Amino acid sequence: MNITAAAIHPYRLPLRASWLTAAGSFGARQGWLLRLDDESGASGYGDCAPLPGNAAETPRHAGSQLCALARRLIGMSPGDALQTIHARPGPGDAPAARLGVEMALLDLAAQAAGRSLAACLLASQRGGWPRPLPTDVAVNAALGSLARLADDRVRAACDAGFGVLKLKLGVASIDDEIERLRRVAALLPRGVQLRLDANGAWNLAAAEGFLHACADLPIEMLEEPLAQPTLPQLQSLQRQTRLAIAIDESASLFDTERLMDARPVRRLVIKPTRCGGLLPAFSLAQRALGAGLECVVTSSVESACGISAAAHLAVAIDNRLAHGLATSAWLAADTGPPPAIVNGRLLLPSTAGLGFAPYQGIVFSPLARRAPG
Structure with a gap:
């Protein structure tokens, strides 16, 4: 079934509280919902939400690229359109825009095939489908900055069944944060662990000191500890600790082949947005897993549409780790109902495709439509 029409809905979703990290803060998420319609009457949805503070892809640039990409797809099949948008990403490319278009195309393709978007991702890898897919995925509680964390939020997350609690570090002195972490750890039931993200706040000596001081705490992962990481520095840190060191933004500093070979x-x-699509993100995850790296899918507080897509990616990876997708509660408004989270697990919809539907009040503006006949 070919694509007959494209429409967009711009949005600005305020947060209930500012999202504070060592790298900066933001109080709202700006983006666009894309709707693509096909000849069968089906609609596929995509979320274009450029990462906050990303100078290489401003909201204005992402929006213009989203519209340009979507207009080119009228009259094409979803399969041909997917090949088109991933053919030549180059200088000035807009990964959030490409993700939004790809998401809507995969939604249409999965609906036509009568299976979930996660199953379509698996089918994109030779020998990757069919296999039984889980219908839910473990997620960590996203508690925001340690500096602003109240004890009752820790207790509430534990009572809600989360086994991993994620905290942002790097906005106070290391000594103060270590003291606060010890107080938080004292609140945790047996088996609950902490996941920490320093957002590149420290030099190597500070990171080593932090790991040494916190060696006895129930920490399962430390993300982006170094301000200017090198592969040898990361390798040195990982050798010094039992917990998992993780990299996110800094992965772009290294050649992918070198990174996979070194496994620092x-x-x-x-993040699907950083990868420019679910298919590239899933391909990267498969390469990383093959090289012996664990993968965690995380959100940057996307709308319900983007969270739904990232959840399908996490289910397709199926590595039993907790993923960073429980961020919808941070939004004071949303584009549609987010996936339900029960006992620390995000539940995928049972419908074919993405499983996202916008709220009734969401109004889409036409971008392009195929002429009748």
Whole structure:
């Protein structure tokens, strides 16, 4: 079934509280919902939400690229359109825009095939489908900055069944943060662990000191500890600790082949927006897993549409780790109902495709439509 129409809905979703990290803060998420319609009457949805503070892809640039890409796809099949958008990403490319278009195309393709988007991702890898797919995925509680964390939020997350609690570090002195972490750890039931993200706040000596001081705490992962990481520095840190060191933004500093060969850390954080699509993100995860790296899919507080897509990616990876997708509660408004989270697990919809539907009040503006006949 070929694509007959494209439409967009711009949005600005305020957060309930500012999202504070060592790299900066933001109080709202700006982006666009894309809707693609096909000849059968089906609609596929995509979320284009450029990463906050990303100078290489401003919201204005992402929006213009999203519209340009979507207009080119009218009259094409979803399969041909997918090949088109991933053919030649180059200088000035807009990964959030490409993700939004790809998401809507995969939604249409999965609906036509009568299976989930996660199953379509698996089918994209030779020998990767069919296999039984889980219908839910473990997620960590996203508690925000340690500096602003109240004890009752820790207790509430534990009562809600989360086994991993994620905290942002790097906005206070290391000594103060270590003291606060010890107080938080004292609140945790047996078996609950902490996942920490320093957002590149420290030099090597500070990171080593932190790991040594916190060696007895129930920490399962430390993400982006170094301000200017090198492969040898990351390898040195990982050798010094039992917990998983993870990299996210800094992975772009290294050649992918070199990174896979060196395996300087245990985990790679994967954001579909940074990868420019679910298919490239899944391909990267498969390569990383083959090289012996663990993968965690995380959100940057995307709308319900983007969270739904990232959840399908996490289910397709199926590595039993907790993924960073429980961020919808941070939004004071959303584009549609987010996936439900029960006892620390995100539940995928049972419908074919992405499983996302926008709220009734969401209004889409036409971008392009195929002429009748």
